[in-house]
Amino acid sequence: MTQSLIRHIVQLVAGLAGVVTLSAQTWEFGVTGGKANISRAALGSVSAADPKNDDSELKGLQGYGVRLTLNTRGYYGHEIGYIRTSARFRTLIPDEAGTRVRYEDKIWIHQGFYNFLMYFMPKGERWRPFFTGGFEMQQYGTPHVPEWESAGGKRKYGVNYGGGLKLRIQKHALLRIDVRDYITGKPYNLFFEETSVQQSLKSGGFLRQLETSFGVTIGF
Numbered sequence: 299m300t301q302s303l304i305r306h307i308v309q310l311v312a313g314l315a316g317v318v319t320l321s322a323q324t325w326e327f328g329v330t331g332g333k334a335n336i337s338r339a340a341l342g343s344v345s346a347a348d349p350k351n352d353d354s355e356l357k358g359l360q361g362y363g364v365r366l367t368l369n370t371r372g373y374y375g376h377e378i379g380y381i382r383t384s385a386r387f388r389t390l391i392p393d394e395a396g397t398r399v400r401y402e403d404k405i406w407i408h409q410g411f412y413n414f415l416m417y418f419m420p421k422g423e424r425w426r427p428f429f430t431g432g433f434e435m436q437q438y439g440t441p442h443v444p445e446w447e448s449a450g451g452k453r454k455y456g457v458n459y460g461g462g463l464k465l466r467i468q469k470h471a472l473l474r475i476d477v478r479d480y481i482t483g484k485p486y487n488l489f490f491e492e493t494s495v496q497q498s499l500k501s502g503g504f505l506r507q508l509e510t511s512f513g514v515t516i517g518f
Contacts, residue, residue, distance in 0.1 A: 325518050326367040328474060332511025334358030334383045334407075339505050342488030345391050345445050349489035353398075354389040356485075358507060361407075365513065367415070375415035377430070381509075383407040387441035405439035409480070411458060424466045430478075431459040438485040456482030456504075464515070472515040480507040 336358040343349030361383030369375040387405050390398040413432030419425060438452045460478035467473055484505045 324369050326365075326369065326472065326515045327518070328365050328367075328472070328513045328515030329362070330365060330379075330381075330474070330476070330511045330513030331360065331362040332476070332509055334361050334385070335508045336385065337506040337508075339484060339503060340490075341484055341486060341505075342490045343391075344389050344443060344447070344488060346447075346489045348392050348396070349491055350390070351490050351492075353391075354387070354486075354488060356405075356505075357386040357388065359384040359386060359404075361509065361511070363409075365515075367515075369415075369421055372420060373417045375417065375428075377413045377415055377432075379411055379413075381409040381411075383409065383507075383509075387443070389441075389443055391444055401443040403441040403443055405441050407439070408437040410435050413458070426464040426466075427461070428464070429459075429461045432457070434458050434480060434482070436480070436482050436485075451485055451487040454482040454485055454505075456480060460509075466517075470517045472517060474513040474515050476509070476511045476513070478509045478511075480509065481505075482507075 336356045338355055340351040341354040341356070342351060343353035345353075361381050363379060363381035365377055365379035367375055367377045383406070385405050385407055386402055388400065388402040390400055392398050411432055411434035413430045415428050415430045418427045418429075434456055436454050436456070438454070440446070440452070458478050458480040460476060462474060462476035465473045481504050484503055
């Protein structure tokens with residue numbers, strides 16, 4: 299085997315190693331889990347009889363999901379993901395005597411999103427704090443409570459923003475902490491005290507969800 303051929307083989311191996319290293323720093327796939335806190339926005343009443351604006355509410359519980367990230371050269375990245383969050387729907391419904399009886403049921407919130415990431419440290423650094431913002435879609439499950447008559451309003455679109463930190467613990471493994479504020483329209487088409495234009499204004503508005511999560515990511 300000539301020295302020239304050996305040199306070409308060494309260069310080829312080095313080139314392939316460089317591609318693998320570059321790839322490991324470019325793509326990331328991770329799993330995540332955390333806690334969701336949902337704002338106490340007035341969602342309205344399940345019952346049309348004597349509705350109160352604050353009869354119903356959502357309480358966020360735990361969530362989990364996946365994230366796929368493409369890191370560009372320098373300080374930027376693109377990310378898509380899916381989060382499945384459990385929540386408790388609580389509502390007060392008047393009975394025949396007019397007494398408001400409390401009902402509740404667990405639902406799932408399915409959430410898909412795209413986010414743009416801006417890092418404070420260049421690619422390859424062990425610590426990479428970042429800021430992020432993007433768009434999202436949330437699909438709310440149907441609660442099983444009496445007199446449920448909502449025919450729509452389960453899918454909502456919105457935006458989110460937040461930040462986080464990535465810590466490289468091995469060449470292809472990272473730990474990740476995220477804090478996100480998700481802002482969407484209120485779910486469900488429930489009843490409010492006001493009528494006509496006033497009800498339309500009251501039933502509109504935003505629902506916010508503050509999520510704190512921890513994840514494990516693999517670079518490839």
